[in-house]
Amino acid sequence: MSRLVSRCVLAASIALAGASIASNLRAHGNVTPQAVNTTALPDIKPGNDTWIKVNPYRADPKVAAVAAKIGESAYGGNCARCHGLEAISGGIAPDLRYLDKGEAGDEWFIQRYQHGSVRDGKVYMPAMGDTLGQKAGWAIRTWLDTKHEE
Ligand code: HEC
Structure with missing residues (x-):
């Protein structure tokens, strides 16, 4: 693909992603990210x-x-509505x-976590990296490990 063409494709998919985020917001009500206080955790x-x-x-x-505790609450505020309370999925997103x-x-x-999931211009999962930050991501990961099942 030429550079110009691939740029256009990229621009188009970004535009589409924006449009479907907007429709997601309408469909699911309030999806404002819930801020996570990570000051108790070491910097990365x-x-x-x-x-x-x-x-x-x-x-x-x-x-x-400490991370697992912060992660549990961060998960509840930002992930549970799709991935389920206590990380037990109700089926709309992976368990x-x-x-x-x-x-x-x-x-x-x-x-x-950082990039979310966008396919064919449709947002399956919003990116979390810029809004919640990396420390919150690893805190959630630490808590999820305590819930792991084979
Ligand atoms: C709006 C709904 C929604 C929210 C909110 C959401 N996710 Fe997701 N997530 C999904 C969907 C849908 C997928 C599957 C994406 C796909 O099929 O490409 C997914 C996939 C994932 C995956 C990959 C799972 C796998 O088995 O491959 C991880 C990890 C993940 N999400 C973590 C999180 C975390 C952590 C949060 C909160 C910070 C979160 N998600 C918030 C909908 C969501």
Whole structure:
């Protein structure tokens, strides 16, 4: 594909994504992101805006306990309406208890969290990275690991 054509395709899909976010907002009522207070968690190295691929809050049990608590509430405010209370899906979105546990599932988790899921211009899941931030993402991931099922 030429550069110009691929640019046009990109622009078109961004426009479509915008349109379906707008219709999503109307269909589902209030979808305002619920801010997450992550000040109790260590900053991410090398920086909170540099996205990493492995959960930095898992290794230290004390940090993991704080992260899981923050993650549980962040999940309730931002994910449960689609993925279900307590991470038990009612069927409209995947059941996150079955994500691969630990490092094996980290990269997939954080990439979906950061970018959401858009296919053919339709928003299946809104991007969360810019609105909630990376620290909240890893906190949610830490809590989800406690809910994991095979
Ligand atoms: C508006 C509904 C909606 C919200 C809100 C939402 N998701 Fe999703 N999520 C989905 C859908 C639908 C999919 C499946 C996407 C696909 O099929 O491409 C998905 C997929 C995922 C996946 C990949 C699951 C898998 O098995 O491959 C992860 C991880 C995920 N979401 C995490 C989250 C987290 C964490 C939050 C909250 C911060 C969240 N989602 C909020 C609808 C949502």
